[in-house]
Amino acid sequence: xxxxxxxxxxxxxxxxxxxxxxxxxxxxxxxxxxxxxxxxxxxxxxxxxxxxxxxxxxxxxxxxxxxxxxxxxxxxxxxxxxxxxxxxxxxxxxxxxxxxxxxxxxxxxxxxxxxxxxxxxxxxxxxxxxxxxxxxxxxxxxxxxxxxxxxxxxxxxxxxxxxxxxxxxxxxxxxxxxxxxxxxxxxxxxxxxxxxxxxxxxxxxxxxxxxxxxxxxxxxxxxxxxxxxxxxxxxxxxxxxxxxxxxxxxxxxxxxxxxxxxxxxxxxxxxxxxxxxxxxxxxxxxxxxxxxxxxxxxxxxxxxxxxxxxxxxxxxxxxxxxxxxxxxxxxxxxxxxxxxx
Amino acid sequence: xxxxxxxxxxxxxxxxxxxxxxxxxxxxxxxxxxxxxxxxxxxxxxxxxxxxxxxxxxxxxxxxxxxxxxxxxxxxxxxxxxxxxxxxxxxxxxxxxxxxxxxxxxxxxxxxxxxxxxxxxxxxxxxxxxxxxxxxxxxxxxxxxxxxxxxxxxxxxxxxxxxxxxxxxxxxxxxxxxxxxxxxxxxxxxxxxxxxxxxxxxxxxxxxxxxxxxxxxxxxxxxxxxxxxxxxxxxxxxxxxxxxxxxxxxxxxxxxxxxxxxxxxxxxxxxxxxxxxxxxxxxxxxxxxxxxxxxxxxxxxxxxxxxxxxxxxxxxxxxxxxxxxxxxxxxxxxxxxxxxx
DNA sequence: ATTAAAACTTATCGCGCGTAAAAATTTTGT
DNA sequence: ACAAAATTTTTACGCGCGATAAGTTTTAAT
Numbered sequence: 001x002x003x004x005x006x007x008x009x010x011x012x013x014x015x016x017x018x019x020x021x022x023x024x025x026x027x028x029x030x031x032x033x034x035x036x037x038x039x040x041x042x043x044x045x046x047x048x049x050x051x052x053x054x055x056x057x058x059x060x061x062x063x064x065x066x067x068x069x070x071x072x073x074x075x076x077x078x079x080x081x082x083x084x085x086x087x088x089x090x091x092x093x094x095x096x097x098x099x100x101x102x103x104x105x106x107x108x109x110x111x112x113x114x115x116x117x118x119x120x121x122x123x124x125x126x127x128x129x130x131x132x133x134x135x136x137x138x139x140x141x142x143x144x145x146x147x148x149x150x151x152x153x154x155x156x157x158x159x160x161x162x163x164x165x166x167x168x169x170x171x172x173x174x175x176x177x178x179x180x181x182x183x184x185x186x187x188x189x190x191x192x193x194x195x196x197x198x199x200x201x202x203x204x205x206x207x208x209x210x211x212x213x214x215x216x217x218x219x220x221x222x223x224x225x226x227x228x229x230x231x232x233x234x235x236x237x238x239x240x241x242x243x244x245x246x247x248x249x250x251x252x253x254x255x256x257x258x259x260x261x262x263x264x265x266x267x268x269x270x271x272x273x274x275x276x277x278x279x280x281x282x283x284x285x286x287x288x289x290x291x292x293x294x295x296x297x298x299x300x301x302x303x304x305x306x307x308x309x310x311x312x313x314x315x316x317x318x319x320x321x322x323x324x325x326x327x328x329x330x331x332x333x334x335x336x337x338x339x340x341x
Numbered sequence: 342x343x344x345x346x347x348x349x350x351x352x353x354x355x356x357x358x359x360x361x362x363x364x365x366x367x368x369x370x371x372x373x374x375x376x377x378x379x380x381x382x383x384x385x386x387x388x389x390x391x392x393x394x395x396x397x398x399x400x401x402x403x404x405x406x407x408x409x410x411x412x413x414x415x416x417x418x419x420x421x422x423x424x425x426x427x428x429x430x431x432x433x434x435x436x437x438x439x440x441x442x443x444x445x446x447x448x449x450x451x452x453x454x455x456x457x458x459x460x461x462x463x464x465x466x467x468x469x470x471x472x473x474x475x476x477x478x479x480x481x482x483x484x485x486x487x488x489x490x491x492x493x494x495x496x497x498x499x500x501x502x503x504x505x506x507x508x509x510x511x512x513x514x515x516x517x518x519x520x521x522x523x524x525x526x527x528x529x530x531x532x533x534x535x536x537x538x539x540x541x542x543x544x545x546x547x548x549x550x551x552x553x554x555x556x557x558x559x560x561x562x563x564x565x566x567x568x569x570x571x572x573x574x575x576x577x578x579x580x581x582x583x584x585x586x587x588x589x590x591x592x593x594x595x596x597x598x599x600x601x602x603x604x605x606x607x608x609x610x611x612x613x614x615x616x617x618x619x620x621x622x623x624x625x626x627x628x629x630x631x632x633x634x635x636x637x638x639x640x641x642x643x644x645x646x647x648x649x650x651x652x653x654x655x656x657x658x659x660x661x662x663x664x665x666x667x668x669x670x671x672x673x674x675x676x677x678x679x680x681x682x
Numbered sequence: 683a684t685t686a687a688a689a690c691t692t693a694t695c696g697c698g699c700g701t702a703a704a705a706a707t708t709t710t711g712t
Numbered sequence: 713a714c715a716a717a718a719t720t721t722t723t724a725c726g727c728g729c730g731a732t733a734a735g736t737t738t739t740a741a742t
Contacts (some may be wrong), residue, residue: 008728019691023728034689034739038539054459055400056728059697074440075425075629080416084444098439099415103425118395258633265635288416292569292599294606294635349698360721365700375709375719397698401727 006050016044020090027052041082053326058120059185066121067097067315070112072129072152072194074101076255079127082151085308086125091278091314095122102129104193104225110137117141121202123315127151130194146324148315150307156328160318162311165330166196169284169300170203170250174211176335177248181280183213185244188252189230189262190219196254201283205251216242220256232266239267248280248341254290254299257283271295271340280341284333296338300341303331357385368393376599378574399461407464408438408656409457411450413493413535414566415442417596418629420468423492424648427466434461442587443470445534447568451478456484464656468492470658471535487665491648492534498668501659503652506671507537511544511591515552517676521614524554524622526585528601529549529570529593530531531560535606538593541625545591559584572600573607580608585624589682595631595640598624602634612636613680621682625674631644637679644672 006012009027013020018037026033026041033041044050058064067090071079083099090097100116100332102109109129116124123146128138130152139157141147153161159245177184186204188197201217220234231251238244251257261281266272269278272295283290285300310329318324342456347353350368354361359378367374374382385391401404408431412420415483424440429439441457443450450470455478457465465486469479480498482488494502516524526543529538542558549556561575572592579585592598605612610619613636624631627642651670659665659679 010728020729021692021731025690028730032689037690051455051459052696053400055396055732056697059394059396059400059699060730060732074415075418075421077416077421078417080418080421083418084442085723101425118392120396147405228630232633258630260634262633262637289569289599289630291605292573294602296603335715351698361699362701362722364722366720369700378720394698397727398700400698401700404702527717 004048005046006172007051009052012044012048012050016041017047027057031293033245039189041195042203045211060190060311063325064120065095066119067095068112068116068119068121069097069108069124070102070116071098071099071127072102072109073104074099074223078285082127082304082308082323083333084251085304086150086312088120089308089312090125093312104112104129106111106132106134106334110134112139113137114158117144119174121145122231123319125150125311126317128154128194130154131192146315146322147316148318151313152196153328155326156201157185158324160314160324161328162307163328163330164196164302164307164315165332166199166276167203167206168330169333170200170205172335173250173282173284173300173331174207177250177280177282177341178211178213180341182246183208184248184280184282185218185246186252187231187235187238187244187256188220189256190221192252193222193225200252208294216245218249227253227255228259228262231256233259234260235260236266239263239269244279249282251283253279253282254285254287254297257281257297257299257340258287258293261297265294273298273339273341282341285335286334290336291338293340295340298338298341299332299336302333306331347356347389350391350393353385353389353391356380356389375535386581391513404463405461406436407460407462408436408440409453409460409462409467410440411443411453411457411465412468413443413470415440415447415452416444417566419595419626420492422629423645423649425470426645427491427653430649431466431651434653438627446472447473447475451475454478454482458485462486466489466491466652466656466659469495469535471495471537472533472563479497487659487663489652490661491652493537494540494669499665501655501665501667502669503530503648503655504669504671505537505643505648506673507540508544508547509671510674511541512548513674514591514623514625515545515548515639517678518591518621518623518682519552519554520554520674522682523587523589524549524552525589525591525621527561527562527593528559528572528579528585528590528597530568530597531562532564533593534566541593559590562597566592568596569600569603572597573603576601577602577607580604585620588619590623590645592622592624595624595626595638597629598622598629598638598640599628599634600659602638606635609667614639614682627675629676631669632679633658634681636681639679640677641674642677643674 010019013023077254087097100112127150149159149161151163162196205215218238220230222230271279271281283299284296286299290297350361354364410427412424428438441453468491490500490502492504546556559579560569563571612622624638624640627640631638631640
């Protein structure tokens with residue numbers, strides 16, 4: 001700790017016995033200066049805890065080191081987790097990530113992009129709301145700022161997308177369910193929040209037909225991101241109405257499944273894969289809480305790690321090369337067998 | 342949309358037929374200019390979508406309009422929810438909030454505060470990690486930046502704290518559990534992540550003694566923020582070892598309870614408050630997922646809304662007046678009766 | 683030791699805006 | 713209509729740092 005407070009880079013350069021441009025170079029890239037001077041700066045840094053003013057920095061740099069990360073709903077542990085993962089990778093790559101949540105609101109999503117613009121980010125990792133997104137606003141933004149989409153694709157905007165191979169998800173878990181018991185009915189939202197749901201439904205239908213079974217789809221009314229509540233309410237209704245024609249239910253995602261399990265409990269239906277159980281329930285995503293449902297949820301795990309790694313790598317590559325193109329990078333899911341199915 | 346792109350405030354002032362300082366005044370406070378000129382500016386704003394450069398603004402302003410919000414663990418829906426709530430209130434008050442997560446890591450918490458310093462925030466709302474927090478780092482930061490603590494207190498730093506009246510929580514739910522069945526055992530972590538746990542334990546003991554019951558505390562080994570896993574693993578161990586002396590378990594928080602419910606399920610124990618159930622389980626917090634456990638979790642709800650409102654109000658008041666003092670503002674909990682107890 | 687390359691210094695400009703003081707203009711009250 | 717008050721314009725400076733160019737020193741290579 002120094003007695004004199006360092007106000008700016010000029011003063012800091014003075015106490016470290018160097019010129020300001022050299023110190024400036026160091027902060028932009030520590031390896032761009034001679035090792036001996038780097039050591040001198042870092043020694044001075046220990047003594048005087050100085051940090052360049054981030055506003056002054058970003059005002060002048062052609063390219064900031066900022067990266068914006070936008071997810072549709074941070075209160076969902078799935079997005080909290082993947083957001084954290086992506087954030088960490090950006091930090092490791094020497095960037096300054098900031099995480100934003102659209103809170104399920106298309107207007108807020110557009111507003112975040114607008115205010116992101118003034119941050120002059122090097123790049124943006126965007127998990128769009130999906131169906132309800134303001135495509136025009138997103139398109140306009142992406143023309144100016146290198147952007148990689150993840151989790152949910154927006155075809156036709158010429159953007160790189162990184163996510164899960166949803167049809168493969170459905171194939172895999174339908175195969176498993178048919179192999180181990182009755183073929184599954186599919187439980188989903190009537191107006192799903194994002195397009196992945198459509199691919200999962202289609203994957204389910206294809207997989208069922210390939211195995212010679214009649215697809216059976218049950219749809220839940222309801223809008224928004226309160227998936228558990230929708231799953232509980234509509235699941236209960238569909239159960240009462242006898243809409244499920246087999247004893248096995250594949251939910252479009254884990255949060256819906258969690259709500260559906262709640263509905264089963266309320267109706268006194270024992271869930272599981274053993275003889276005494278009345279119904280089998282499976283989900284998709286491997287939500288952080290799926291391990292702790294009663295019974296623990298059988299599901300198809302998204303490859304969080306691969307998706308976040310690939311999303312960041314692709315963004316940095318686009319930033320460096322300046323070449324963007326519409327291509328989708330998809331990762332397979334992994335079957336997590338627990339007790340619910 | 343204009344044909345000419347506005348680059349800076351100078352140009353924008355030109356197209357709106359005003360001088361730059363007047364426009365500058367407008368952006369600092371739209372009411373500081375005459376209504377007629379305000380209208381002119383806002384008309385021009387419609388045409389030319391210009392935004393002041395955020396870096397240039399903050400470089401010169403004595404006080405930014407930034408507010409930092411730091412929570413210990415954003416992947417926990419509880420903190421995601423309260424973070425969102427606080428964020429919205431700051432926005433409504435005309436500030437620019439940014440949410441950060443310490444990810445359960447004291448070093449990261451200190452690092453966030455350090456980097457927050459360079460954002461020159463008007464104020465900071467901090468939910469500290471608690472026990473493991475680097476008190477020295479926090480104290481140093483709070484001397485320079487107006488800060489209000491929430492969720493978890495750090496006594497002795499002269500800061501305003503807004504949170505729950507934890508002893509009251511325990512009293513209330515112990516009363517209910519004793520009234521409706523056997524007195525509860527208390528299940529908690531041996532080395533809890535934050536000091537609220539200690540107050541809840543103490544509240545439990547006091548409440549039990551007041552009713553003439555022998556307190557019974559069962560502690561779970563384990564560190565970190567994987568509460569569900571700790572609750573499941575250690576809960577199962579304690580159940581097997583017969584450490585619970587009554588048929589009722591009050592968990593220190595809902596996440597622990599969710600894990601404990603999972604342990605009960607694994608052991609084939611039916612949880613609930615009716616005759617056929619083997620055990621009753623209750624939590625504290627009213628975690629967003631507690632509604633959807635099987636059975637739904639009886640718990641004591643934190644007053645999210647009151648806490649976040651009060652936290653923001655107090656911060657803004659401190660910012661304006663410049664007077665800070667060590668005082669605690671506590672809110673009572675509300676009993677949420679569901680089926681688990 | 684000689685020389686070229688690499689690293690550093692000095693000097694200067696500009697980024698976009700806040701801020702302040704003085705002068706010019708408009709609005710308000712009577 | 714006229715003075716006082718409120719607002720706006722003009723002018724000017726500074727914030728902290730990036731960027732660049734020209735000159736000087738250090739390092740590495742032959």
